[in-house]
Amino acid sequence: MSVQLMNSLTWKEIADLDRENTFCVIPISSLEQHGYHLPVGADDFILEYSLKSLEKIHLDSDRNILILPPIKYGNSFEHLSFPGTITLKTKTIMSIIEDIVESLSINGFKNIICLNSHGGNTAVLHAIAQDFRYKYDVKILNIDLWASNFFEDADEFIKTNFVTDVHAGEIETSLLMYTNPDLVKEKACSCEELANIVNFNEFDYSWLSKDVSKCGVIGDATDSCIETGELIANYIDLKIEKIFNSILKKF
Ligand SMILES: [Zn+2]
Incomplete structure (x- = not known):
């Protein structure tokens, strides 16, 4: 049982793995605007932190985890009117992931986990999971x-309502204050710029962040602090360990 980075192994070491009992992790993030105060790589820094958590987990199983190199772009059309946002088209993401899944499946891997740190990727990842399960006989x-409900229990230590903390708000800002303090600008946004709540409850529509936000934030980062960031980081460590162990036990 091990957690390893695929790009650090030789092909022989990979061939010697019990491949049917190895879970391949495809990490994916984004490069997109995160308000005035966070870098465009915010989702990717959060993914990096999550992958470091994953490398350190205590595995409760005799199965292996193999982490593939991350895909550092995602589906970011909603933020494209803000410079510094680079988006992949939906069909491009499908093609990249299909090529990775096909390569893994040719060499006998059967279990794939997409670890995603950007909400814009969610719909496409869910759609392809079932397609590729049929096509390549792999579980995704x-x-x-x-x-998802990943941050649901974090509600108790953030001041913002979890449901309205959509983009570059208190969770992301506090976490980056803790993990990448040199990259967070001091000035967040004014109240006028924060009149930006998106209501997803009764219907969905093709909203763009410029429809709801001048500064690019959807939520409110003004209560962010490094102490909350440390709590969120510890929370990610525990949650990653819990989710991976429960997947390895169940599948
Ligand atoms: Zn983000």
Whole structure:
């Protein structure tokens, strides 16, 4: 049982793995605007932190985890009117992931986990999981940091309502204050710029962040602090360990 980075192994070491009992992790993030105060790589820094958590977990199983190199772009059309946002088209993401899945499946891997740190990737990852399961006879699981209940229990130590903390708000800002302090600008946004709540409850539509936000934030980062960031980082460590162990036990 081990957690290893695929790009650090030789092909022989990979061939010697019990491949049917190895879970290959495809990490994916984004490069997109995160308000005035966070870098465009925010989702990727959060993914990096999550992968470091994953490398350190205590595995409760005799199965292996193999982490593939991350895909550092995602589906970011909603932020494209803000410079510094680079988006992949939906069909491009499908093609990249299909090529990775096909390569893994040719060499006998049967279990794939997409670890995603950007909400814009969620719909496409869910759609392809079932397609590729049929086509390549692999199981694909999605762990989604945003469009899931991943941060639900973090509600108790953030001041913002969890449901309205959509983009570059208190969770992301506090976490980056802790993990990448040199990259967080001091000035967040004014109240006028924060009149930006998106209501997803009764219907969905093709919203763009410029429809709801001048500064690019959807949520409110003004209560962010490094102490909350440390709590969120510890929370990610525990949650990653719990989710991976429960997947390895169940599948
Ligand atoms: Zn983000």
